[in-house]
Amino acid sequence: MLSVVVGGFFGDEGKGKVVAYLALNDEVNAAVRVGSVNAGHTVIWGGKEFKLRIVPSAFVNGGCKLYIGAGSLVRLDVFFREVTTLGVAGRVFVDRNAGIIEDKHVETEAGDEYLRNSIGSTLQGVGAAMVDRVMRRLKLAKDFPELSTYLVDLVDELWRILNSGGNVLIEGTQGTYLSLYHGTYPYVTSRDTTASGILSEVGLGPKHVDEVILVFKSYVTRVGSGPLPGELPLEEVINRGWLERASVTGRMRRAAPFDYDLAKRAVILNSATQAALTCLDKVFPSSARVREWGKLPPEAKRWVEDLEDVIGIPVTLIGTGDDVTHMIDRRKDLGVTK
Ligand code: IMP
Numbered sequence: 001m002l003s004v005v006v007g008g009f010f011g012d013e014g015k016g017k018v019v020a021y022l023a024l025n026d027e028v029n030a031a032v033r034v035g036s037v038n039a040g041h042t043v044i045w046g047g048k049e050f051k052l053r054i055v056p057s058a059f060v061n062g063g064c065k066l067y068i069g070a071g072s073l074v075r076l077d078v079f080f081r082e083v084t085t086l087g088v089a090g091r092v093f094v095d096r097n098a099g100i101i102e103d104k105h106v107e108t109e110a111g112d113e114y115l116r117n118s119i120g121s122t123l124q125g126v127g128a129a130m131v132d133r134v135m136r137r138l139k140l141a142k143d144f145p146e147l148s149t150y151l152v153d154l155v156d157e158l159w160r161i162l163n164s165g166g167n168v169l170i171e172g173t174q175g176t177y178l179s180l181y182h183g184t185y186p187y188v189t190s191r192d193t194t195a196s197g198i199l200s201e202v203g204l205g206p207k208h209v210d211e212v213i214l215v216f217k218s219y220v221t222r223v224g225s226g227p228l229p230g231e232l233p234l235e236e237v238i239n240r241g242w243l244e245r246a247s248v249t250g251r252m253r254r255a256a257p258f259d260y261d262l263a264k265r266a267v268i269l270n271s272a273t274q275a276a277l278t279c280l281d282k283v284f285p286s287s288a289r290v291r292e293w294g295k296l297p298p299e300a301k302r303w304v305e306d307l308e309d310v311i312g313i314p315v316t317l318i319g320t321g322d323d324v325t326h327m328i329d330r331r332k333d334l335g336v337t338k
């Protein structure tokens, strides 16, 4: 079985938490991270906070093999640091064709006023490396001897796992509206962040996919420039307890109430089969740390059910707190496959 987790808004919807939950509760044999080091995923588990920039959030499951796809762009220092910190050496692998970001890419972006001031880029060198890749001069993982023990043909590996009945989880990065093609161009990132783009980065076609899990936060946040419909003034963001800081750059995130139009379009763009909703406790504080649907306050239940009517897919997972375990899992009740 193959599942893809994808962000429904502008990134930071809580994909890291959702992936970690799935890895701990389902039988996940392999997890693949796409995208690059500009995207940070946060996992809070067992009282510890992990900030991941390249290793899949599924690392929390010690039996899960971890992969980085061909379409990804890796910074070697970030990769080796995370492998050591998380202790995942021996079960983390990189596709031979993954791209490598070098210092010169970071330097190019650091000196780019347009990226810095107009776009609000994270300046991690990702876009500059992508330029080199398109111009066919970027070095790939297989060109770096220090990566030799990590290299795999990912398509081959995944195909073998899927054919022997294994479960594969693909972890998207950023969000639908940061897509180079389908987002709020030019205020976007340097890749297609939708489910199709994610699959292309991994090397599996759309017909192999069983579930596309679209992650929405219960409100919308955005870092960097670009339109944010219904954006609230900073004071109101603070009042509502919605102020967050970006995990890679530390910048303050802008915030707005849940956007139904963006959500409906994201379902179409990603051919989503189910939705995961995070931070419900930030909109309905009385739902904090609830783990059963039946124990949610009636107004929170009604809000989720109304959302399902609007977007036309079931909300199967609901985050109610910071920890991975603060999650309501409705999949069994709703008859959705695990
Ligand atoms: P870049 O991809 O680093 O050049 O950034 C381009 C735009 O995408 C900026 O507005 C960034 O803030 C935004 N962005 C890139 N990665 C992420 C992410 O992981 N979460 C949220 N926003 C991101």
Ligand code: MG
Pocket: 011, 012, 039, 040, 041, 042, 247
């Ligand atoms: Mg993030």
